Amino acid sequence: MALTPAPAWKERPRRTTFLSFSPPAISEAEIEAVVDTLRSDWITTGPKTKRFETEFSGYIGAKAALALNSCTAGLHVALATCGIGPGDEVITTPMTFCASANVIEHVGARPVLVDVEPDTLTIDPQRVAEHITPRTKAILPVHYAGHPADMRPIMELAHEHKLYVIEDAAHSLPATYEGQNVGTIGDFTAFSFYATKNLTTAEGGMLTGSPDMMDRARVISLHGMNRDAWKRYTAEGSWYYEVVEPGFKYNMTDIQAAIGLVQLGRLEAMQARRREIVAQYNAAFSAIDALQTPTERPNVESAHHLYVLRLNLDRLKINRSAFIEQLKERQIGSSVHFIPVHLHPYYRDKYGFKPEDLPVAYAEYQRLVSLPLHPGLEDEEVLDVIAAVSEICEEYRL
Numbered sequence: 001m002a003l004t005p006a007p008a009w010k011e012r013p014r015r016t017t018f019l020s021f022s023p024p025a026i027s028e029a030e031i032e033a034v035v036d037t038l039r040s041d042w043i044t045t046g047p048k049t050k051r052f053e054t055e056f057s058g059y060i061g062a063k064a065a066l067a068l069n070s071c072t073a074g075l076h077v078a079l080a081t082c083g084i085g086p087g088d089e090v091i092t093t094p095m096t097f098c099a100s101a102n103v104i105e106h107v108g109a110r111p112v113l114v115d116v117e118p119d120t121l122t123i124d125p126q127r128v129a130e131h132i133t134p135r136t137k138a139i140l141p142v143h144y145a146g147h148p149a150d151m152r153p154i155m156e157l158a159h160e161h162k163l164y165v166i167e168d169a170a171h172s173l174p175a176t177y178e179g180q181n182v183g184t185i186g187d188f189t190a191f192s193f194y195a196t197k198n199l200t201t202a203e204g205g206m207l208t209g210s211p212d213m214m215d216r217a218r219v220i221s222l223h224g225m226n227r228d229a230w231k232r233y234t235a236e237g238s239w240y241y242e243v244v245e246p247g248f249k250y251n252m253t254d255i256q257a258a259i260g261l262v263q264l265g266r267l268e269a270m271q272a273r274r275r276e277i278v279a280q281y282n283a284a285f286s287a288i289d290a291l292q293t294p295t296e297r298p299n300v301e302s303a304h305h306l307y308v309l310r311l312n313l314d315r316l317k318i319n320r321s322a323f324i325e326q327l328k329e330r331q332i333g334s335s336v337h338f339i340p341v342h343l344h345p346y347y348r349d350k351y352g353f354k355p356e357d358l359p360v361a362y363a364e365y366q367r368l369v370s371l372p373l374h375p376g377l378e379d380e381e382v383l384d385v386i387a388a389v390s391e392i393c394e395e396y397r398l
């Protein structure tokens with residue numbers, strides 16, 4: 001009988017240094033851009049922020065863009081711009097970072113959590129339909145891990161019931177849904193430039209939407225002042241402004257925009273590297289029956305922000321926590337995205353949630369592990385991750 005050769009990972013020595021989950025991809029160009037900005041006359045919101053808005057909206061094909069200090073700020077401003085407040089309901093997903101629900105609380109509205117689709121872990125349009133009431137004002141889908149939510153039925157529901165659609169696109173730069181860029185679909189789309197995201201400005205965000213809505217969003221995002229405050233100190237500016245409502249202080253700085261402009265120029269290359277790594281992971285892990293690899297539906301292009309592996313726990317002697325410990329022992333960083341919103345004490349206690357109230361989110365949560373996925377990951381490091389995961393699956397196979 002011919003012996004099948006041992007898989008390559010078996011001969012790999014274990015790592016001696018820790019592989020961190022998601023370090024930022026900052027090059028010398030970003031560092032120089034920051035230094036140049038610090039040496040210039042503008043360090044806070046100014047010409048570079050304007051240019052970043054223009055280049056970003058040009059890249060996405062959005063009609064207008066507003067640079068902010070976070071995605072959370074973008075979602076908050078969007079809700080406020082739509083006039084959503086006490087007595088209103090906003091339908092969103094439990095499979096997200098807490099910020100998506102927190103902002104709904106910030107405006108005094110009620111987040112209505114509906115369960116996700118098992119393949120993509122994005123909000124289930126069928127369940128959205130079942131939860132629309134006369135109080136519903138908006139739907140807030142999250143493009144989980146970079147994979148767009150099923151936007152066609154969501155937009156149809158919104159149209160039929162006159163609801164706003166505010167997309168949390170923290171993970172989905174750049175992504176497409178049925179050929180359309182994320183950022184050009186709903187009323188508002190909020191992107192994140194947090195340190196771990198596909199494009200970073202350390203902290204930062206961008207809101208896209210229609211020009212008239214964005215004009216109001218811009219006022220709300222900067223103290224409720226009714227003209228471009230950053231122009232006040234330039235030759236073309238004037239000292240005069242009026243406060244038309246008590247707005248927020250959410251502006252982006254030119255230091256951040258300088259980083260963002262360089263990152264935007266690098267984005268295509270960074271995305272190409274993400275896709276290579278995803279293909280390598282998929283090829284290795286789809287052969288292991290203890291693992292389920294991520295789905296990419298044929299009508300989307302994912303931004304591949306996260307590589308979320310799912311453990312087939314009935315094929316393993318260990319649970320997810322032990323799996324993560326085993327990865328750590330092999331010097332591989334990992335994470336879990338996300339602890340579903342309804343399990344957090346604030347939401348659990350305020351709305352009386354039991355874990356099983358959102359059965360798909362709860363069941364899937366218990367078997368999720370996010371592996372390192374970032375453009376700086378080298379081939380040898382990808383092989384280390386593959387070796388560690390494969391070895392754990394073999395050692396603890398049931």
Ligand SMILES: *Cc1c(COP(=O)(O)O)cnc(C)c1O
Pocket residue numbers: 069070071072073096097099100142168170171191192193194204205
């Ligand atoms: C990161 C993240 C946010 C928040 O982004 P910030 O820019 O840090 O405010 C919101 N939603 C999701 C799904 C995220 O992952």
